[in-house]
Amino acid sequence: MTAHGATETSEAAAEVSERRLHPVTPLRRAWAPVAVLIGWAVHDPDGAQRHLTRLTTTTLLIGLAVLVPAAALYGFCSWWFTHFAVTGTELRIRTGLVFRRTAHIRLERIQAIDITQPLLARVAGVAKLKLDVIGTDKKDELAFLGADEARTLRAELLARAAGFAPETAHEVGEAPSRQLLRVPPGVLALSLVLTGATWVSVAAALVVPPVLWLFTHSLWTVLAVALPLLGAAGASSVGRFVAEYDWTVGESPDGLRIDHGLLDRAHETVPPGRVQTVRIVEPLLWRRRGWVRVELDVAGSSNSVLVPVAPREIAEDVVARVLPGVSVPGPAALSPAPRSARWCVPLWWRGYGLAVTDTVFAARSGLLRRSLALVPHAKVQSVRMTQGPWERARGVADVCVDTGANKTVRARLREAGEARELLAAQAERSRTGRRDARPDRWMA
């Protein structure tokens, strides 16, 4: 432990109490060797069968008698040697039986906190707590905690990250949340039906295997092609419905709450001021109904959907909560690409547009599936202007804005002089925009 660092007072050191994960955890870990065996059997079915027939019942029983306790012991040890502690500034995870490893996660760098409950975990009443902090591994998650414990721990972490004193962080509890939006299952299902990608994947899964069978008459080829296609079709239709079922977005002082899932429930909390980019996507078939999908990028997080489907006004209202003080520029506010750009990207040049407001850099792209990306000036890491030979001949250039979530927003095909001004102005704006950005500890 590093708790007895010279600077830390004895009072603070005494306060660090280490905890263990939920006792159900060893059971999950005990599955690992069995899963390896099953994986091997699936990978090499012939070999597995040969080995199985050679085994007698006795050896099988003896093998099981050794394997199961060994797995249980492994699970128990890995549980026994995993501790975590919350200090004033960090979450410490100490783990490892042979190779010791301590992760120190700085609370004011928290980008998002997820609680996920896979189906089996829901049955057992446990949950997984995952912290998105820049520069940490995927390993740094707490699996599993009791469901209530996970919720209180999340509240405590958020309260400490927000700058509450350690003594009061316990008492703050879970901040009250106000529901902003809930997606009805019917709307979600209809939105998936109206998405072209769903139909393309389903059609591919239905058409390609029979055609292949006609040409090759080889079962293995057809299976090798059909299984991934079926998987993709399932993931893009049923899978998405199951994952995005009962999507709820709520607002609380701790940040934005996103809850979703039919079988596996996930609760995500994004603290204020962590969103780097917001994209408003508008597929062709949704336009008549005025629906949009909102995606967001948070540094260090893989989760990227904010609203799977919602009417435009409601979605814009949610965006205004995520990026305070930002209003989404309407189609009229976007300045289109100049006519001289029409030979750079024929036809699709009409899709590009740009609007720069006091608070955001907004670039639109796409003709059929429109996508409008918003970057707050305070989140811009660097600005670039690029110009290829063909673009130079037409007197246009692209302006790219890089954000901390490793996403680049490109305003394509701007008039060259305008692009140059934009480059200078954007650097200036993102500098002044940062001065009045909120502090990392938003309650302090």
Place this chain on the structure above:
Amino acid sequence: MDTGSPHEAGPDGPQGTIEAAGGEPVWIALPPGLLRMRRLLLVVWLGLIALAAGLLPGLLAGPAWAAFALPPLALMAWGWVMIERNWRSWRYAERDDDLLISRGVLWREETVVPYGRMQLVEVTSGPVERHFGLASVQLHTAAAATDATIPGLDPAEAERLRDRLTELGEARSAGL
């Protein structure tokens, strides 16, 4: 406006500093070391390829086949010119609050990195670069797409730049 470094514009740099009027940044070009290194590498590698392409068919199949050496030689001549054009296009400017890097001949790119966004500054120098007395400075921000590298600097200048950027970065640092 902040000036570049006082010891820029060496006698061997015809475009040592390009100073435009009216509060424009002071652009600093790269020293000629990088050009020399890249040209030497080009001549060595393409020379070896040309020799191999000329000698082997020439000896085995008759002297006329030695003409295979011509494409690498042509490539070398073309590269000789291109490397200079590319080297000439590289320039950087230190402003009060951000660093500008401009590069590219056909595909031009101009990058602005605010000092407050820097996560770390790196000075790197490989064995070949060290032999030629060169070092490159690389700026990292939280965005992986930020490609702010200045190659082929004099090591002393690279270290000066690193120290200055680090100092400015600390003074103006901002969160994510």
